[in-house]
Amino acid sequence: MVSAIDHEEDRKNDINKILNCPYPRKVVVAGPGTGKSYLFQEMIKNRKKRGEKKFLAITFIGKLCDELSDDLAGLASTKTLHGFARDFVIKACTDKWEYYPEMTKIIKEDLKIKGIEKSEIGDENYKERTLYYKAVGHGDVIHYAVQICKKEEDKIPKYDLILVDEFQDFNEMEAEFIDLLAKKNEMLIVGDDDQALYEFKGSFSKFIRDKYDKTDNRFKNHSLKYCSRCTEVIINAFHSIVEHFKNKGKLDGRIDDKEFICYLPDKKKDSKLNPKLLLLEDVAPGMMPIKIKNQLLNMLEEQKIKSVLILGEGRTCKKILSTIARGLKEFGFKNVSHREYHHEVFILKSHIIAGYKILNKGSNDLLGWRILLKELGDDVKKKKIILENYDDAKKFIKALPKEFKKQHEKSAKTYKVIMEKPESRRNQIAKSSIEKLHGQLVAEEKEKRKILINQLIGENKYLPRPLGNLDITVCNILGSKGLEADVVFLVGFDQGKLPIKIEAEDSEIYQMLVAITRARKRVFLINTKGKDISKFMDCINNYVKKV
Helix, strand or coil, rough: CCCCCHHHHHHHHHHHHHHHCCCCCCCECCCCCCCHHHHHHHHHHHHHHHCCCCCCEECHEEEEEEEHHHCCCCCEEEEHHHHHHHHHHHHHHCCCCCCCHHHHHHHHHHEEEEECCCCCCCHHHHHHHHHCCCCECCCCHHHHHHHHHHCCCCCCCCCCCCEEEEEEHHHHHHHHHHHHCCCCEEEEEEHHHCCCCCCHHCCCCHHHHHHHCCCCCEECCCCCCCCCCCCCCHHHHHHHHHHHHHHHHCEEEEEECCCCCCCCCCHHHHHHCCCCEEEEEEEEEHHHHHHHHHHHHHHHHHCCCCCEEEECCCCCCHHHHHHHHHHHHHCCCCEECCCCHHHHHHHHHHHHHHHHHHHCCCCCHHHHHHHHHHHHCCHHHHHHHHHCCCCCCHHHHHHCHHHHHHHHHHHHHHHHHHHHHHHHHHHHHHHHHHHHHHCCCCHHHHHHHHHHHHHHHHHHHHCCCCHCCEEEEEEEEEHHHHCCCCEEECCCCCCCCCCCCCCHHHHHHHHHHHHHHCEEEEEEEEEECCCCCCCHHHHHHHHEEEE
């Protein structure tokens, strides 16, 4: 076994090679917990010593952007790729364009009214609607950013250094935008093809693999291999999963010359205390909160833990995760965060507010009213009459029902009054005012309020410290990206859930790898009562103990 001192020196050498590399564009493959945030910080500090000041850090989703921003502590401007593209496109369009996330949906609805069933982002029909509304959205903003950079390279923003995180989750258009930025900027790209989770949205690990390829002379390749997060058994299980599926012809094209090693100076004690992954077999969903509570209590008798992640495959474990979150709260755990999305409720709020904001600006009333048209609900006939006038902005607005227009104009003004108040007063009047604007709360919101009241009543339930004070996050595996915790419980460790079919897909293998590597100390695998244990067990049987 390599000694601790060798680990320490070797890790320093890996970092220094990257920091001292003269190539203007670099790509780094960094496994889970291998210190990419530390690398970003050191890169910027080195550049600041040279008098450089302008740095940009780009990542994939907002949650990761927040975490990266915290890690860099103001050293760099930190944005999601879409947030950066939005600011860039709006600035490039000098005649007061707007951003509304659902523009693609609005444009496709418009074109359908006109009899155009098939349309792609950027084709002539789509472009005409974009120019008509003077607005871009989440689905098309990268396309327009790319077009601007291609047409006028002098508009490509310039920084002393651009840092790009989670590159394995970028799709083809997003990767092209990064390549265009690299034409004018020094750049450090970091990612890991073993953590590619967003294939369903067109992401493709090919892009980081191509850049890491030694034949690509645009980028100099490096790697970070020492994991300071996970124990030896987790790293061993990781390699066993990869080897198993490589032998079965899966993970084609994977970067094979990278290493992933447990950093013993930090992880020796944890590895000794947690020598195995633990399997809880044949557990009924209603019993899972009890099992989790008991296992946490047992762990606390032998080692210190502060945080817990409870994960499951997103499509198949939604109900189980909700049951667990509710059960843990009922037991008296004080800090349980359940990351689930009430999609329709949040869309209802966000589109109304977006419409009011635009109406209050007075610069693009057409778009504001088009967004608020959703509030006509299921009145298809009324919507159709209005939308048939969409080629003429004045006719479009004139076709709006009088009461509908009057109500929302009044509401928009009320919203403006609320937002103009100091923040301390804003919250006091917002609650009553917003409810008056929209009448009764939707049924789902009432139910959520009732649950909240019941939770508050139950706050006096007692669990001993530190058990009751543990920070517990319940979410699907995709939602765990960028998170880590002392303990991970992977629920739905069943054949039919993870993987869904007999043979695991590459995306499911990546989910399994991501799930187990969130843990700093221990991983529990929970098999559901009446379900066969996941075939992933075949890969890791030597590293698992049944409890």
